[in-house]
C-alpha cells in the first residue's frame with residue numbers, strides 16, 4: 165500500500181513566509197500540500213500534489229467568498245480536504261453540505277480527503293462508532309464511486325492538543341471505518357489517514373500501526389524540518 169502525507173497549512177503564513185516555505189519544500193510522490201486558497205497557485209504543478217482546504221459545491225455564481233471545485237481543478241489543484249472539523253465547528257458545515265461538496269468535487273475530478281471524527285464528549289459517551297458511521301453514510305450519500313475518496317480519521321479532541329489516542333485505539337477505529345466501506349462499497353479497501361497532533365516525535369509510532377494509510381498533519385507541517393522528518397518516515 166502506498167502511503168500518503170497530507171499537510172494542512174490552515175490559515176497560516178504571510179506572502180513572504182509562504183514564498184520561503186515553497187522554496188524549501190522537498191517534493192515527493194504521495195505528498196499533498198493544502199495551503200490557503202490565495203497561495204494555491206504557488207503549489208500547483210510541482211513534484212508533489214496540491215490540495216485545497218475546502219471547496220464549494222456550486223461550480224460558479226453569486227457565492228461571495230467561496231471557491232468552487234471547478235475553479236480549483238482549472239488551476240491544477242488535484243485534491244481537496246472536505247468536512248474538516250474546523251469547517252464543521254466554526255463555519256457551519258454539516259454532513260449535508262459536506263455531501264454536496266463531495267459530489268461536486270468528484271464531478272470535477274478532484275480527489276477528496278474526507279475528514280471524520282468524534283468530539284471528546286461523544287467519545288466519553290461511547291458514541292464514537294455511531295458518529296463515524298453517520299458521518300460516512302451522510303457525507304457519501306448518493307456517492308457510488310469512492311475510488312477518489314480518502315478518509316482522514318481525526319478525533320476532534322486530538323486536533324492541536326498534543327493528546328492522541330493509543331495505537332490500539334487508532335487501529336480499532338480504522339478497522340471499523342474500513343469495515344463500513346467494505347459493506348457499503350462492495351469490499352472497497354479505502355485508504356484511511358490518521359490526523360490529530362501528528363508530529364516528528366510520534367510519527368514512528370503512528371506509522372507502525374498496520375492499517376494506517378498515512379497522516380494528515382496540521383501544526384507540525386508549518387515547520388519544514390518537521391514535515392520533512394514525517395515524510396521521511398511515512399513515504400520511505
Ligand code: PGA
Nearest residue numbers: 323324360361381382383
Ligand atoms: P494538528 O491538526 O496536526 O495541528 O493537530 C490536524 C488537522 O487539523 O488536520
